[in-house]
Amino acid sequence: MLRILPPPLRGVLAGLTLALNTLFWCWPLFILSLLKLALPVPRIQRALRFGMHWIAESWIAVNSFWMDQVRRTEWDVQGLEKVDLQHSYLVTSNHQSWADILMLQYQLNRRMPILKFFLKQELIWVPVIGLCWWALEFPFMKRFSKEYLAKYPEKRGEDLATTRKACERYRTNPVSVFNFIEGTRFTEDKHIEQGSAYRYLLKPRAGGIAFVIDAMGEQLTALINITIHYPNGNPSFWDLLCGRVSRVVMRIDSQPIPAEFLRRSYDQDERYRLSFQEWVNELWSAKDAELEQLHQQYPPGRES
Secondary structure, three states: OHHHOOHHHHHHHHHHHHHHHHHHHHHHHHHHHHHHHHOOOHHHHHHHHHHHHHHHHHHHHHHHHHHHHHOOOEEEEEOHHHOOOOOEEEEEEOOOOOOHHHHHHHHHEOOEOOEEEOEEHHHHHOOOHHHHHHHOOOOEEOOOOHHHHHHOHHHOOHHHHHHHHHHHHHHHOOOEEEEOOOOOOOOHHHHHHHOOOOOOOOOOOOHHHHHHHHHHHHHEEEEEEEEEEOOOOOOOHHHHHHOOOOEEEEEEEEEOOOHHHOOOOOOOOHHHHHHHHHHHHHHHHHHHHHHHHHHHHOOOOOOO
16 A cells, blocks of 8 residues: 555655556557547447547546555545536536646546547647547647737637537547636636636636537537635645645536527627627636635645
């Protein structure tokens, strides 16, 4: 049991386990991916996708195992009954730590379709894991600045085209399309720099989930809105590896995507864009209020 070891040693062993786990599962994933490329038959590709998702879920299950070995984290989770494996979802969460993704995967693995994140195009070059993301059909996005788009207006809309192309592949298998609306992790420095109106959140970026709704529309059963709170402070990834995450609070909410947002163009319809941003701001105000309640309910340093 890794819990009896000093935290730095736990961190090294957990990091090594994570690396070996990734190397073990990447090879069968790559083999199925090559078969999918070589056999463009919809029924076969559907079966291969299920196999590839099973591999990804097994990778997550091993990660959950070593997380339990380094620390028996106390979980307070509500709302898991609102998701299942048969439907497609748009999923979002506040973003406080590099550990967030593994925490979400720990609770949601094999309870809902595998989370597929929108990634920066440059991340495809991350050794091994970048190819795994590509094999699992995670959408890679190329972001353009406003200045670049002003100079090259023909590039406008490429993000939406990428989103639509990625989401077309999801029509044969249930999927959970995940997006951190804040776009980056919360830190006090970023919070001050933005002048965010929220106490515990950065400003939301509505465009990402608007593009998903535009691309997938009625295929999405609901918006799964997740709030994560770490009562003893936001951990680093090294803290997670060392077993220093003593308690995690997670609230999972499901709500319908307003019908008036379906079959609309976020980048071309200004009236719709303003209405959508207002909806997202309301979601974020409610999340900020929930985080305020959680901070009061679970004050720092309180252990079970």
